[in-house]
Amino acid sequence: MSERREHLLDEQQAAAWVEHGMTIALGEPAPMAMVRQIIRRKVRDLTVISSGLALDHLIAAGCVRKTISYYAGGGVGVPVAPSFRRAAERGEIVVWECEEGILTSGLEAAGKGLPFLPWRGGVGTSLPEVNPDLKVFTDPIAGETLIAVPAIKPDIAFVHAAVSDAYGNVQHHGGPGWIDLFLVRAAARTVVQVEQVVSNEAIRGNPWATTIAAADAVVRVPWGAHPFFSRGHYIQDVPFINDYVASAAAAAKHGGDPQLKNYLQHYCHEPVTHADYLERVGLTRLLGLREY
Numbered sequence: 001m002s003e004r005r006e007h008l009l010d011e012q013q014a015a016a017w018v019e020h021g022m023t024i025a026l027g028e029p030a031p032m033a034m035v036r037q038i039i040r041r042k043v044r045d046l047t048v049i050s051s052g053l054a055l056d057h058l059i060a061a062g063c064v065r066k067t068i069s070y071y072a073g074g075g076v077g078v079p080v081a082p083s084f085r086r087a088a089e090r091g092e093i094v095v096w097e098c099e100e101g102i103l104t105s106g107l108e109a110a111g112k113g114l115p116f117l118p119w120r121g122g123v124g125t126s127l128p129e130v131n132p133d134l135k136v137f138t139d140p141i142a143g144e145t146l147i148a149v150p151a152i153k154p155d156i157a158f159v160h161a162a163v164s165d166a167y168g169n170v171q172h173h174g175g176p177g178w179i180d181l182f183l184v185r186a187a188a189r190t191v192v193q194v195e196q197v198v199s200n201e202a203i204r205g206n207p208w209a210t211t212i213a214a215a216d217a218v219v220r221v222p223w224g225a226h227p228f229f230s231r232g233h234y235i236q237d238v239p240f241i242n243d244y245v246a247s248a249a250a251a252a253k254h255g256g257d258p259q260l261k262n263y264l265q266h267y268c269h270e271p272v273t274h275a276d277y278l279e280r281v282g283l284t285r286l287l288g289l290r291e292y
């Protein structure tokens with residue numbers, strides 16, 4: 001019997017899979033170590049399936065041509081992410097309008113190898129007019145009016161999890177983000193960044209906790225979701241996130257504001273590795289985010 005192949009890569013090797021013009025998907029919590037590496041590589045013209053401020057980082061860095069997002073916001077106090085708003089209003093990105101059910105239907109269609117799946121959400125609204133890829137049709141069985149959602153197939157899905165073994169058998173703490181498994185099933189390849197790589201024996205000791213089997217690549221990046229949360233490990237770094245939002249909002253308002261450029265340079269472009277990024281954040285700050 002042939003020996004099992006390990007799926008371990010460093011973040012630079014995994015980010016090198018991303019090429020100009022690809023469609024990528026980001027899970028929740030956001031795999032920020034990989035996002036920063038993609039920004040550092042200056043990849044362009046991406047279609048990004050994501051929500052929140054991870055998407056906003058990629059837009060701010062000029063990596064995005066098209067967004068597929070049910071919520072391009074930043075949480076409480078930030079109903080619309082600032083870089084997304086500015087790029088959408090200026091016509092710098094294509095916005096594929098959808099809501100959660102439409103997005104998951106498209107991902108599920110791709111995962112099942114189907115050209116589309118039907119969905120009720122959006123019937124009777126302007127969504128099919130705003131997004132012409134959504135086709136209103138009559139159900140041939142019951143005669144109901146439905147929307148046909150085309151398959152949404154990412155080239156690569158990037159997700160964050162607690163642990164994995166070297167063979168890509170992944171376990172989340174408290175379960176995966178609600179949309180992550182849709183992304184994984186739909187994508188051609190999956191990269192999972194984890195807080196820790198553990199033995200295969202540890203994974204097999206609790207097999208029911210395995211959420212993703214045989215991911216294409218596993219990247220070990222402790223604190224890899226910072227400044228966002230990682231369940232069982234650390235909470236969000238709210239002041240850090242607020243600093244980013246303030247920088248992005250100033251750039252969106254004034255255009256060319258140096259604060260956002262300095263943020264991207266300091267935290268995304270200059271650090272060669274994730275460890276370099278963590279040094280810039282600082283150990284004291286990271287240890288203050290412990291989740292009890």
